Amino acid sequence: MFNAIYISFPLFIAITTLFIENENIFYLKVIFILPVLFAASVMGKRAGMVMSTVCSFFIVAYEIIAKGDPFFQAFESSLIMISIMYIVGWFVGVLIDNDVQYQEQLKENILSLNEEIKHRKQVEQQYRKLSSVVEQSPNIIIICDTEGKIEYVNPTFTQITGYSYDNAIGKELKPGGYDPGKFKQLWELVKTGEVWQGEFCNKKKNGEEYWESATISPFRNSEGVITHFLKIAEDITERKKVEKEMERLERLHLVGEMAAGIGHEVRNPMTTVRGFLQMLRRKDEFVNHMKYLNLMVEELDRANSIITEYLSLARNRVVNFKMQNLNSILEALLPLITADAMNSDKNIIMKLGEISDLFLDEREMRQLILNLARNGFESMSSGGILTVGTFMDGDEVVLSVQDQGQGIEAAVLDRIGDPFFTTKENGTGLGLSVCYSIAARHNATIKIKTGSAGSIFLVRFKPGRDKEVLSGTAAKTVLM
Incomplete structure (x- = not known):
């Protein structure tokens, strides 16, 4: 609305001047350039060309009314001015349109740049989160190249193994306590793109052994080519100890159950045999065999003491707390x-x-x-x-x-x-x-x-x- 009033006012001035001043015809025609210039500068090329057409109509109409010239003669006499108005409308309108287009493009670029900055900040935030997860992970994380040379280790690796970051970088990824032949097979497997999972014994810097539960997987680029290998490992040394002790306890409990089941059954016939041996030792006809009888009783007593210890393993034995x-x-x-x-x-x-x-x-x-x-x-x-x-x-x-x-x-x-x-x-x-x-x-x-x-x-x-x-x-x- 404001633009229409803004460009209509110069046209009104030019038309008013045209009918008031009738002596200087060239001046009257030149003044019509102003509405064209205003329209083109405010609303662009299209408005400039429309205003040029309107102004041309009034100039030709004035020639016909004021001089009585026929249309073609009036148009011919104003052709130069009409051409100038169209040129001014087109030229100024193109400049304005280009400037508007440039401003719009600049706005789009700024918006696009803001979106790109926002996206980059989000990506950087995700990278920081990922980096923080890797750095603070309780598991060992190692990245190595396709030749098995270590390129990155996280702090957990240094805490568990005792090797510093600088000591590990460039070294070959190879478990210290793992069979070389099996490790070669492992490496050949992951190079084909397969994921390896398993447990193996490794060595710390001080020579102490520890157990790892590890996963080694290939890392591919956008084209699907393997560029690195990722190893994620958990220290399961304590778990291995617990498992071993649980196995030992299970064996202990099994023996205890057997002791409860058969200990007394073995002891009862032994008691009978010992009783008969003691009876035979009292008979005169076995005096010459006394040392053998004594030896048998001693061995029975020894076996009885072993059974007594054996019965101590029973889980369901009576205790007095x-x-x-x-x-x-x-x-x-x-x-x-x-x-x-x-x-x-x-x-x-x-x-x-x-x-x-x-x-x-x-x-x-x-x-x-x-x-x-x-x-x-x-x-x-x-x-x-x-x-x-x-x-x-x-x-x-x-x-x-x-x-x-x-x-x-x-x-x-x-x-x-x-x-x-x-x-x-x-x-x-x-x-x-x-x-x-x-x-x-x-x-x-x-x-x-x-x-x-x-x-x-x-x-x-x-x-x-x-x-x-x-x-x-x-x-x-x-x-x-």
Whole structure:
């Protein structure tokens, strides 16, 4: 509306001037350029051409009315001015249209640029999130090229393995404890574009082994060509230990169930045989065979003691839990342990701290302590010192039995506590198994620290447990 008024006013002035002033005809014609110029400059080429047509009509009409010239003569006499008006309308209109088009294009470009900036910010934000996820991931993340050379490792890799970022970059992706032949097959598989998943043993910078559950997958570009390989791995060392201990406990429970089922059935006929042997020893006609009869009775007694230990593995055996203090049991056992130490030319030191009372079966605790103490004596040479102590660790009561032996070998450590596994010539392999079984019934855990200076057995008890809960829980063994 404003534009129409704006361009109509110069036309009104030109028409008014045309009818008022009739002396200077050229001036009257020239003034009609102003409406054309205003229309073209405000509304563009189309408006300029329309205004040129309107102004031409008034000029020709004036020639016809004022001079009485015929139409063609009037048009011919005004042709130059009409041409000038059309040229001015076209030229100025084109400039204005180009400027408007440029402004619109500039606006579109600015809008497009703003959208591009917004999109880039979103992409950068996504990259930052992805980078943060990778950097803070609890799993090991490694990126390597198609030749297996490492190009990136996240902080979790350095925390678990001990290798710094600079140490890892450029090195070959190759598990330290994995079979080279199998790893070659793995590499050939992922190079074909397949994803590999599995578990393998690797080595840290300090030489310590750890287990990984890993996935190695190819990374492709937009054209589908493999450019990198991505490895995501989880440290499952603790899980492996737990699985191994669970297997051990299952074996222990199986033997315990067998003990409960057949222990008494074996002992009953043995008792009968022993009774007849004792009767035969009283007869005069067997005097010459007395040493054989005595030997058979001794062997039966030895077998009976083994069965007694075997029955200690039974999960459903009767136990008598009472609230009592572990230190009292240790003090009562000290003379017996001291006698064992003197007989084997060893020494005993007892360090008892202030501890909480526990639900304990005294008979089983005595057996547990004596088995651990005697194992400690047997592991040491003459003059060795066995240290037995108690202390609190948080809310746990801890029984510690420390020897000065040569330590336990890794292969033996993996099987320690397994029923019937022993390194002794005359051992039954039931002593430590019984300890684990007793610990199970007391909801205790057994941890072992070992080295060249000796071994420490730590039995950790959870205080304040109900008797029924205690009798139904399982023991745990943790190797440290």
